[in-house]
Amino acid sequence: MGRGPYEKSGLLRDTSIPPHKTIKEEFSIPVYTEKQKDGKTVRDIIANDFTIDVELWYLPYGRKDDSGNAQKWFTTSKAMRIEEGGK
Amino acid sequence: MSINKKIFSLAMITLLFDSSLTLANENLPKDNGHAQELIGITEEKKAQTIAELAARYDSAPCMDCHMEVYDAWEKSLHARSIFGPDKVGRTAATLKTTIENGLKEWAFSGVKKPEDVGVKHLMICAKCHLPQLQEAEDSVAQEIVKNVYAFVDDPDNLEAKKALQSLNIGCMVCHNRNAIVHKWTDGTPQKDAVYGTKDDVHMDDKHPFLKQSKIMKESIQCGQCHGLGPNFELENPTQCATLYGSHLFAYIPEGGQATCQECHMEKSKLGHNIQSYRSPEMAKMALDVDVEAKAFQWRDVSTMTPAAQVTVALTNKAGHAIPDG
Numbered sequence: 001m002g003r004g005p006y007e008k009s010g011l012l013r014d015t016s017i018p019p020h021k022t023i024k025e026e027f028s029i030p031v032y033t034e035k036q037k038d039g040k041t042v043r044d045i046i047a048n049d050f051t052i053d054v055e056l057w058y059l060p061y062g063r064k065d066d067s068g069n070a071q072k073w074f075t076t077s078k079a080m081r082i083e084e085g086g087k
Numbered sequence: 088m089s090i091n092k093k094i095f096s097l098a099m100i101t102l103l104f105d106s107s108l109t110l111a112n113e114n115l116p117k118d119n120g121h122a123q124e125l126i127g128i129t130e131e132k133k134a135q136t137i138a139e140l141a142a143r144y145d146s147a148p149c150m151d152c153h154m155e156v157y158d159a160w161e162k163s164l165h166a167r168s169i170f171g172p173d174k175v176g177r178t179a180a181t182l183k184t185t186i187e188n189g190l191k192e193w194a195f196s197g198v199k200k201p202e203d204v205g206v207k208h209l210m211i212c213a214k215c216h217l218p219q220l221q222e223a224e225d226s227v228a229q230e231i232v233k234n235v236y237a238f239v240d241d242p243d244n245l246e247a248k249k250a251l252q253s254l255n256i257g258c259m260v261c262h263n264r265n266a267i268v269h270k271w272t273d274g275t276p277q278k279d280a281v282y283g284t285k286d287d288v289h290m291d292d293k294h295p296f297l298k299q300s301k302i303m304k305e306s307i308q309c310g311q312c313h314g315l316g317p318n319f320e321l322e323n324p325t326q327c328a329t330l331y332g333s334h335l336f337a338y339i340p341e342g343g344q345a346t347c348q349e350c351h352m353e354k355s356k357l358g359h360n361i362q363s364y365r366s367p368e369m370a371k372m373a374l375d376v377d378v379e380a381k382a383f384q385w386r387d388v389s390t391m392t393p394a395a396q397v398t399v400a401l402t403n404k405a406g407h408a409i410p411d412g
Contacts, residue, residue, distance in 0.1 A: 005327035006189035016408035020341035024400050031393040032398055045393040049388040054378050080382040082393050
């Protein structure tokens, strides 16, 4: 409930998860740092092996440090590898 | 002979009926525009104090024989419906905000100070948080407002907290007052009955009848308070819960079939401890999550982009959008 129930009416935007349906969220995670060298952009890979942690939180009042309300509903970790080589 | 007798007894019935109607009318407060509505709901006088209104809808007497149900209900938010979650009392706090930032600010509300708040002002919330407030005088609204301010200003004020929690969505709200939606079709709830899933006798002296409510197992029972959108029938429409709208217009069209009761009372095994995400049982039933991740080098002419792509698929298994609000 973003604003008080006494001043809300209608819906401006619906950010809830719709029922009986599957929705997909895409995340692109860059694994590099970037710097300028001789007028060119150079990218350095951070690690070839790394882990991606995915956590799904339900934050009914918008905050994580909100015990009794904030909930961690799901968590998983995936081991990732980007092959070395290929210039 | 027998025809005569019949006509005679019919006349008697009409007479009795008439006089009881007059009686009911005499009992009504003189001033007030709700008189018509009131006949439909109750023939009693309006409650003048919190204690009186609480006593009319007291769940304690049901405890003697329905211990388990009572214990479960007591843990639910329905048992503190103008107070809100235990300790925090967010609903009470929001009632104060409604008066301070809403009613007092609005040019045409008739409220300049908390002492001006009457039943009709609180009904913009009580429509769902305490529908029986309709059967109370403004003195009860005033007492509620005093206790709301007392609690919000001092959360250790146990007396205020107790007074606010004594008013709630108790047994007789669901099993009597709100057990019939279509009153032209099915009549108004009978004071001496509890409404359940069948017609029978009931062991309780004060409510010797068990009556069938046609909606007890239907989503509309819960939908009465769980909101469709703006509450247009109010002079100043509010909007709080809209979840019944989502159930009707999103879940059902997508092929959903379960009722509120099936998920929240049966599958959850929580019975009358009707809960949402705050209980692990419900949280577990909420979503299916599927995660896929790939890592790769993306080459754009001479620029290399090491990256990972994560796709999270979320399937909402509830009977409505998550969250409500």
